[in-house]
Amino acid sequence: MAGGNEVNLNECKRIVPLNTWVLISNFKLAYTLLRRPDGSFNRDLAEFLDRKVPANSFPVDGVFSFDHVDTSTSLLTRIYLPAPLYPSRHGSVDLSEPLSTTDIVPVLVFFHGGSFTHSSANSAIYDTFCRRLVTICGVVVVSVDYRRSPEHRYPCAYDDGWNALKWVKSRVWLQSGKDSNVYVYLAGDSSGGNIAHNVAVRATSEGVKVLGNILLHPMFGGLERTQSEKRLDGKYFVTTQDRDWYWRAYLPEGEDRDHPACNPFGPRGQSLEGVNFPKSLVVVAGLDLVQDWQLAYVDGLKRTGHHVNLLYLKQATIGFYFLPNNDHFHCLMDELTKFVHSVDEDSQSKSSPVLLTP
Amino acid sequence: MDELLEVLGYKVRSSEMAEVAQKLEQLEMVLSNDDVGSTVLNDTVHYNPSDLSNWVETMLSELNNPESSDLDPTRICEDRSAFPKAEEGADEEASSKRIRLESVGSWGELTRPLVVVDSQETGVRLVHALVACAEAIQQQDLNLADALVKSVGTLAASQAGAMGKVATYFAQGLARRIYAADLSGGSSVGSSFEEALQMHFYESCPYLKFAHFTANQAILEAVTTARRVHVIDLGLNQGMQWPALMQALAVRPGGPPSFRLTGVGPPQTESSDSLQQLGWKLAQFAQAIGVEFEFKGLAAESLSDLEPEMFETRPESETLVVNSVFELHRLLNRSGSVEKLLTTVKTVKPRIVTTVEQEANHNGVVFLDRFNEALHYYSSLFDSLEDSYTLPSQDRVMSEVYLGRQIVNVVAAEGTDRVERHETLAQWKVRMGSVGFDPVPLGSSAFKQASMLLSVFAGGDGYRVEENDGCLMLGWQTRPLIATSAWKLAGA
Numbered sequence: 001m002a003g004g005n006e007v008n009l010n011e012c013k014r015i016v017p018l019n020t021w022v023l024i025s026n027f028k029l030a031y032t033l034l035r036r037p038d039g040s041f042n043r044d045l046a047e048f049l050d051r052k053v054p055a056n057s058f059p060v061d062g063v064f065s066f067d068h069v070d071t072s073t074s075l076l077t078r079i080y081l082p083a084p085l086y087p088s089r090h091g092s093v094d095l096s097e098p099l100s101t102t103d104i105v106p107v108l109v110f111f112h113g114g115s116f117t118h119s120s121a122n123s124a125i126y127d128t129f130c131r132r133l134v135t136i137c138g139v140v141v142v143s144v145d146y147r148r149s150p151e152h153r154y155p156c157a158y159d160d161g162w163n164a165l166k167w168v169k170s171r172v173w174l175q176s177g178k179d180s181n182v183y184v185y186l187a188g189d190s191s192g193g194n195i196a197h198n199v200a201v202r203a204t205s206e207g208v209k210v211l212g213n214i215l216l217h218p219m220f221g222g223l224e225r226t227q228s229e230k231r232l233d234g235k236y237f238v239t240t241q242d243r244d245w246y247w248r249a250y251l252p253e254g255e256d257r258d259h260p261a262c263n264p265f266g267p268r269g270q271s272l273e274g275v276n277f278p279k280s281l282v283v284v285a286g287l288d289l290v291q292d293w294q295l296a297y298v299d300g301l302k303r304t305g306h307h308v309n310l311l312y313l314k315q316a317t318i319g320f321y322f323l324p325n326n327d328h329f330h331c332l333m334d335e336l337t338k339f340v341h342s343v344d345e346d347s348q349s350k351s352s353p354v355l356l357t358p
Numbered sequence: 359m360d361e362l363l364e365v366l367g368y369k370v371r372s373s374e375m376a377e378v379a380q381k382l383e384q385l386e387m388v389l390s391n392d393d394v395g396s397t398v399l400n401d402t403v404h405y406n407p408s409d410l411s412n413w414v415e416t417m418l419s420e421l422n423n424p425e426s427s428d429l430d431p432t433r434i435c436e437d438r439s440a441f442p443k444a445e446e447g448a449d450e451e452a453s454s455k456r457i458r459l460e461s462v463g464s465w466g467e468l469t470r471p472l473v474v475v476d477s478q479e480t481g482v483r484l485v486h487a488l489v490a491c492a493e494a495i496q497q498q499d500l501n502l503a504d505a506l507v508k509s510v511g512t513l514a515a516s517q518a519g520a521m522g523k524v525a526t527y528f529a530q531g532l533a534r535r536i537y538a539a540d541l542s543g544g545s546s547v548g549s550s551f552e553e554a555l556q557m558h559f560y561e562s563c564p565y566l567k568f569a570h571f572t573a574n575q576a577i578l579e580a581v582t583t584a585r586r587v588h589v590i591d592l593g594l595n596q597g598m599q600w601p602a603l604m605q606a607l608a609v610r611p612g613g614p615p616s617f618r619l620t621g622v623g624p625p626q627t628e629s630s631d632s633l634q635q636l637g638w639k640l641a642q643f644a645q646a647i648g649v650e651f652e653f654k655g656l657a658a659e660s661l662s663d664l665e666p667e668m669f670e671t672r673p674e675s676e677t678l679v680v681n682s683v684f685e686l687h688r689l690l691n692r693s694g695s696v697e698k699l700l701t702t703v704k705t706v707k708p709r710i711v712t713t714v715e716q717e718a719n720h721n722g723v724v725f726l727d728r729f730n731e732a733l734h735y736y737s738s739l740f741d742s743l744e745d746s747y748t749l750p751s752q753d754r755v756m757s758e759v760y761l762g763r764q765i766v767n768v769v770a771a772e773g774t775d776r777v778e779r780h781e782t783l784a785q786w787k788v789r790m791g792s793v794g795f796d797p798v799p800l801g802s803s804a805f806k807q808a809s810m811l812l813s814v815f816a817g818g819d820g821y822r823v824e825e826n827d828g829c830l831m832l833g834w835q836t837r838p839l840i841a842t843s844a845w846k847l848a849g850a
Contacts, residue, residue, distance in 0.1 A: 013379065018375050018376065018379060019360050019362055019363055019370070019372075019375055021379060022363070022370065022375060022378055022379050022382065022410070023363060023366065023368070025379070025382045025383075025386070026368070026382065026410060026414075028386075029382060029385060029386065029389075029414075030407075032389065032396065033396055033399050033400060036400075042400055044802070044805070044806040044809055045400065045404065045802055045806070047805075047809070047823075048404065048407070048802045048805045048806070048825050049404065049407045049802075051366065051367025051368065051407065051408065052367075052824055052836075053367065054469065054471035054836060054837070054838065055471050055472055055473070055836060056468075056469050056470060056471065056472075057470045057471075057472040058468040058469065058470055066472040066473070066474060067471070067472065067473045067474065067835065067836045067837075068473070068474045068475075069473060069474075069475055069820070069835040069836070071475055071820075074819035074820055074835070076835065076836055078836075091468070091470050091730055092485070092489060092730070093472060093474070094482070095474070095482050096482050122836050124365065124366045124367035125366050128365050128366060322366065323362050323366075324362070325362060
C-alpha cells in the first residue's frame with residue numbers, strides 16, 4: 001500500500017536526525033542490491049561500495065591504530081590505543097611493553113555487525129565507532145574480523161571470534177595491572193553481539209576469563225514471529241524478510257531459526273544454569289523489530305541467575321551509535337563506561353537495573 | 359560537507375541533505391515496485407560511492423531510462439573470464455554527466471597505515487635499531503649512527519623472512535648516507551638493467567599487472583566510440599601493458615579501432631635501438647590479432663624535455679590517451695619539471711590521462727620522516743613478496759633487488775639524484791587539479807575484474823583492491839601500496 005509506505009517513511013524520518021536517516025537508508029539501499037533472492041551475495045560489489053579507512057599510527061583526536069593480520073587466515077584485527085604520553089613515539093608502535101604495570105586497562109574485543117554478512121573491521125563506520133569508544137570510555141579496543149556468510153556459515157564466525165580472544169589474551173602488550181593480565185570485555189553490535197555471546201559461552205567452558213559482555217542490539221531470532229517483529233516490520237529500516245535472508249545465509253543449510261545460534265534460549269537452546277558466565281550489558285533499541293528476541297535473551301540470562309544490565313532506549317533505531325548526534329549515543333557511552341570501570345566485577349547480584357530513556 | 363558523514367566516507371553537502379534523502383526515498387519506491395530493478399542495478403557499473411548524491415541519481419536514471427542494458431534475466435551472469443574485455447554499454451554522454459568536480463578532502467593530517475604481521479612482533483628490536491640509526495643521522499651524530507648501523511646488520515642477518523631482507527636494504531642506504539659514499543644511491547646503472555629488473559618484478563607479483571590492467575580499463579572506457587586511438591606511453595619499458603589493451607580492442611564489437619603507440623624511453627645507445635625493436639615486436643603482435651598498428655619511439659633524457667610537437671598528434675582523426683606508470687614522481691627532483699610535463703600533456707588535449715603511482719609519501723623534507731614512511735611501506739611490499747610455500751625464484755630475488763634499489767635511493771640520495779620521490783594520491787590529486795585536470799572515476803567493473811585478476815596470484819588473499827574516491831588502490835593486507843587514477847581536461 002503506497003499510502004502506508006509514505007506514512008512509515010515520514011515517521012522514520014522524523015524520529016532520527018536527517019543525516020542519520022540518509023546514512024542508514026543508504027546502507028539499506030545498498031544491502032538490498034547485494035542480497036540476491038537465490039541466497040547468494042554480490043561480494044565484489046559489496047567490497048566496492050564499502051567505505052574503508054586505513055589504520056593510522058599517528059594519533060588523530062588522541063587515538064592511534066594499527067593492524068595485525070593473521071597470515072594463515074588473512075583475517076584483520078585492528079587495535080586502537082590512546083595516544084601515548086611521549087610524542088617521540090608517535091608513528092611507531094612498541095610491542096614489547098604492557099599497557100601499564102600499575103593500573104588496569106580494560107581491553108574491549110569488538111565484533112563488528114553486519115548481520116554476519118556485511119562490513120569489516122576497517123569499514124569507516126566501525127573504525128570511527130571504535131575510536132570513539134577509546135576516547136569516551138577509556139578502553140583499548142581490539143576490533144576483529146571474522147569470516148562472513150554466505151561464503152562461510154556457522155560456526156565459522158564463532159571459531160574466528162574464539163581464536164581472536166585467545167590471541168588477545170596472549171599479547172604481552174595488552175596486559176595491564178600489577179598481576180599482568182589482559183582484562184577482556186567482549187562486545188559487539190548486531191551479529192557481533194551474537195558472536196560475543198557465543199565466544200563468552202566457549203570462554204566460560206574452557207576457563208578463559210572474560211570480565212563482561214556488551215551486546216549492542218544483538219542479532220537473535222527464532223521461528224516464531226514475535227509481537228515486535230509484526231509491529232515494526234519495515235517501519236524503521238529493517239524488515240523481517242531481510243532478517244530471514246541473513247539467517248538463511250548464516251545457519252547451516254536446511255536449518256531453521258530455532259537453531260541455538262539464532263535462538264540461544266529457545267527450544268533447542270543450551271541452559272547456562274550454574275555456569276560462571278560473565279556479567280552482561282544488553283542494549284536494546286526500542287524501534288528495532290528484533291527487540292522481543294533481545295529481551296527474551298535478557299530474561300534467559302536473568303532466569304539462570306546471571307548479572308544483566310538492560311539499557312532500553314525507547315526511541316532509538318538500529319545504528320543509532322554510528323553518529324554521535326543523539327542522546328541515545330551519549331547514554332550508551334555513559335553506561336558502557338560505568339560497566340567496564342565498575343569495581344565489583346565479581347558481584348553476582350540478581351537484580352538488573354532497567355534503564356529507560358524518553 | 360556534513361562532517362559526521364564525511365568521517366564515515368560519504369561526501370554530502372549539508373544543504374543537499376534533504377534532496378539526497380528524497381532521492382533515496384524515490385529509489386526505494388521504484389525498487390519496491392519493480393522486481394527487476396535490483397537485478398539491473400547489480401549489473402550496471404557503479405562509480406564513486408562516496409559521492410552519495412551522484413550515486414543515487416545515477417541509479418535512478420538507470421532505472422528510469424534503461425539504456426542499452428537489457429533486462430534479460432539470462433544476463434545475470436556470474437563472473438566473466440579473467441581476460442579483460444572491452445566494456446559495453448555506458449555511452450559517453452552519460453558518463454560525462456556522472457562525473458562531477460570532486461573537491462579534494464582535507465588530507466592535511468599525517469597518515470601512516472601500519473600493518474604488523476606475525477613475524478614483525480619478533481622483529482621489534484630490529485625496527486628500533488633502524489629507527490634509532492635514522493634518528494642519529496637526523497641529529498647528525500654520525501658516530502652513533504655508524505655504531506647502530508653495524509648492529510642493524512647483525513640483527514638483520516638473524517631475522518628470517520621479509521623483515522630481515524628489508525632491514526638489510528635499509529641498512530645499506532643508511533650506511534651510504536653515513537659514509538657519504540655514492541649519494542647517487544647507485545642509480546648510475548644502464549637502463550636495460552633497470553628494465554630487466556622491472557620485468558622480474560612484473561612476473562613475481564601483481565603490482566605492475568594491476569597497474570596496467572586498471573589503467574587499460576580506464577582507457578577502454580574512454581575510447582569506446584573512437585575509430586582511431588593514439589596512446590602516448592610516458593615510460594614504455596618492455597611494453598608489457600599494450601598487448602592486453604590491443605587484444606581487448608581487437609574483440610570490440612564492431613571491430614577494432616586503429617591503434618597508434620608512441621613510446622617514450624631513455625636515450626638509445628649506438629649499438630641498440632631497443633625502442634624500435636619493441637615497436638617491431640608489437641607490430642607483429644598487432645598483425646597477428648588484426649589490429650591496424652603504428653609505432654613511434656621517442657627518446658628523452660627527461661620527460662620534461664618533451665614538447666607537444668614531438669608527439670605529432672592528429673586531433674582531427676585520433677582520440678588521444680596519455681599513460682604514465684610510475685613515471686611522474688621522478689620529475690619531482692627538479693623544481694618545475696612535473697608542471698612542465700603536465701602542461702605539455704594538457705596542450706595535446708588527451709581524452710584521458712591514466713596515472714599509476716606508489717601510494718606513499720617518500721618525498722618529505724625531513725629525512726627521519728621519509729625514512730619511517732619508507733620503512734613501513736617497503737616492509738609491507740616485501741611481505742607480499744614473501745611466499746613461504748614456494749622456493750625463492752629468480753623473479754622474486756630480482757624483484758627484491760629492484761625494490762632494494764628504490765630503498766637505497768630514498769634513503770641515501772639527495773637533490774637531483776633522488777628520483778624515487780613518491781607522493782600520495784591525495785598529493786597528486788591536488789597537483790593534477792591545480793594544473794587543470796578533473797578526475798575520471800574508475801568504477802565497479804574495473805574493481806571487480808581487478809579483484810579477479812589478483813585471486814590468481816599465490817597469496818591472493820593478502821592482496822586487496824580498494825575504491826577510494828574514484829581511484830583504485832592495490833594494497834597488501836590493509837596497507838594501500840599503489841594507486842591508479844584517471845584524468846581529463848577540466849571542463850571537458
